[in-house]
Amino acid sequence: MYYTSTNREELVAYNEAVNTGEGYTETTTEWAEIIEHPNGKDFAILKHPSYEAELTLAESLGDDWFPDSL
Amino acid sequence: MLRLANDISSIINTPIDIFEGRLNIYPDAEVAYSLDKLDKDYQGSAVRVRRSSDNQEQDIGFVDNLFDSESLEAFVNYESDVFISDFTNGAVNPSSGNATITSSQTMQAPSTIDGFNDAMKFTCSSETATKYDFRVATMDRGQLISVSFQYYIPSENTIVESIRFTDLLNLSPATFNTKGEWTSVTITDKEIDNNILRFFAADSSGATNLGTEVTEAFYIRNLEVTQSTASAYVTTWYDQSGNYDATQSTASRQPKIAVQGTYLGYVENVNNTGFATLNSTYAYVAGQRFTSFIVGQQFGNAVFGGTNSGSVYYGVSQDGNTENSRLGFENLSSFGNGVSVADTREDVASLMVNMALLTTLAQRSVGGDSQTLAMGYTSGSFNNCRFKEYIIYNNQSVDRAEVEANIMEHYNL
Numbered sequence: 001m002y003y004t005s006t007n008r009e010e011l012v013a014y015n016e017a018v019n020t021g022e023g024y025t026e027t028t029t030e031w032a033e034i035i036e037h038p039n040g041k042d043f044a045i046l047k048h049p050s051y052e053a054e055l056t057l058a059e060s061l062g063d064d065w066f067p068d069s070l
Numbered sequence: 071m072l073r074l075a076n077d078i079s080s081i082i083n084t085p086i087d088i089f090e091g092r093l094n095i096y097p098d099a100e101v102a103y104s105l106d107k108l109d110k111d112y113q114g115s116a117v118r119v120r121r122s123s124d125n126q127e128q129d130i131g132f133v134d135n136l137f138d139s140e141s142l143e144a145f146v147n148y149e150s151d152v153f154i155s156d157f158t159n160g161a162v163n164p165s166s167g168n169a170t171i172t173s174s175q176t177m178q179a180p181s182t183i184d185g186f187n188d189a190m191k192f193t194c195s196s197e198t199a200t201k202y203d204f205r206v207a208t209m210d211r212g213q214l215i216s217v218s219f220q221y222y223i224p225s226e227n228t229i230v231e232s233i234r235f236t237d238l239l240n241l242s243p244a245t246f247n248t249k250g251e252w253t254s255v256t257i258t259d260k261e262i263d264n265n266i267l268r269f270f271a272a273d274s275s276g277a278t279n280l281g282t283e284v285t286e287a288f289y290i291r292n293l294e295v296t297q298s299t300a301s302a303y304v305t306t307w308y309d310q311s312g313n314y315d316a317t318q319s320t321a322s323r324q325p326k327i328a329v330q331g332t333y334l335g336y337v338e339n340v341n342n343t344g345f346a347t348l349n350s351t352y353a354y355v356a357g358q359r360f361t362s363f364i365v366g367q368q369f370g371n372a373v374f375g376g377t378n379s380g381s382v383y384y385g386v387s388q389d390g391n392t393e394n395s396r397l398g399f400e401n402l403s404s405f406g407n408g409v410s411v412a413d414t415r416e417d418v419a420s421l422m423v424n425m426a427l428l429t430t431l432a433q434r435s436v437g438g439d440s441q442t443l444a445m446g447y448t449s450g451s452f453n454n455c456r457f458k459e460y461i462i463y464n465n466q467s468v469d470r471a472e473v474e475a476n477i478m479e480h481y482n483l
Contacts, residue, residue, distance in 0.1 A: 027127060027319055028319055033323075046322045049208075070371075
């Protein structure tokens with residue numbers, strides 16, 4: 001499950017909320033990285049199973065998100 | 071004479087470590103990741119892992135030159151508090167642990183009933199809902215948890231006549247229905263199949279759909295929820311050649327090494343999050359010939375010779391696709407368990423469906439940029455691969471057949 005948004009900052013805030021809640025230490029520094037769609041307008045982040053947000057939820061990301069796919 | 075006898079006795083009784091690792095027999099590897107020890111002089115650990123229950127990390131090393139799975143499982147199976155109630159102080163939030171109680175209904179604490187004043191009263195109260203529950207969140211789905219509490223269902227209740235759990239697998243009975251007295255419940259080591267643990271108000275048959283406008287209550291005290299297993303994820307796979315550790319600092323991209331408290335026997339990429347893999351700074355330099363030995367297995371589409379670029383790879387395993395298994399590499403030869411295989415994805419797939427040794431001789435294409443090593447694909451969904459060992463020599467002078475025989479004997483391939 002992914003949260004998607006055209007506002008990258010919303011996803012940054014979600015990631016930081018998870019990071020704070022989980023209290024990652026040592027070699028682990030963050031929950032996920034924000035994925036940018038090749039169109040440059042859409043962004044996505046993997047949903048943490050324990051953290052909800054009022055963002056658009058997508059079951060998966062289509063191939064158009066990964067044009068580099070084999 | 072006595073001293074000499076003692077010295078000889080001491081020598082005879084001292085175990086002699088005759089272990090010779092692959093790096094001792096075949097030195098000068100550029101990278102050497104393995105769950106077992108490869109060098110008798112290596113003093114470091116095999117991997118560093120993160121525990122899913124509380125994100126603590128620990129290095130795991132070797133015992134008798136093999137992976138110390140016992141230490142891994144001891145670390146992972148640490149019993150952690152998820153929720154310990156503090157209803158006496160009026161709190162429906164925990165006094166310890168990392169969970170909270172949430173509910174769309176009404177909760178009141180402390181409440182007094184049947185001689186105890188440290189209870190939490192849960193009251194069904196909705197004009198629209200048909201199911202009524204309070205829940206402990208957030209649970210580590212898939213792990214084993216234990217729950218203990220005491221409950222009290224008033225004798226006069228005619229609708230809410232039991233409490234039912236629906237989020238624990240293989241729980242029998244799942245419904246508790248004693249009325250008019252405090253009753254203790256202890257549930258031990260059941261798998262949680264949700265990220266919440268719900269206490270449903272239920273009728274005498276255990277049904278949770280009670281209809282709207284129910285106003286009856288039940289009581290809970292001394293609620294404790296503990297988690298006794300966890301998963302472990304690899305944050306670092308140490309390079310036993312001492313050159314390039316493979317790391318992943320993003321939690322969702324770290325590969326698994328233990329699930330539900332049990333060592334898997336390999337490092338398994340997580341495929342539901344694109345890019346999930348371990349990365350190292352070892353570079354496949356254009357024109358530099360190399361020999362790689364990868365002990366691994368596919369469980370779907372997989373890239374075994376991944377790089378930091380999604381468009382440069384070798385060792386692609388994909389059933390039904392006869393395209394070449396490499397891109398961006400040239401002068402390539404592949405061997406499966408020591409036997410020459412063709413350069414197609416189907417060949418690699420048929421080999422790697424079981425745990426196997428994939429040997430590759432190649433070089434990064436001349437004129438191409440250098441690419442660094444990734445254990446899997448760095449985009450999309452070709453990360454269905456497991457690894458036990460990953461060794462690269464920056465030459466093709468190493469005796470391939472001897473190394474293969476050594477590896478296959480060690481892993482019984």
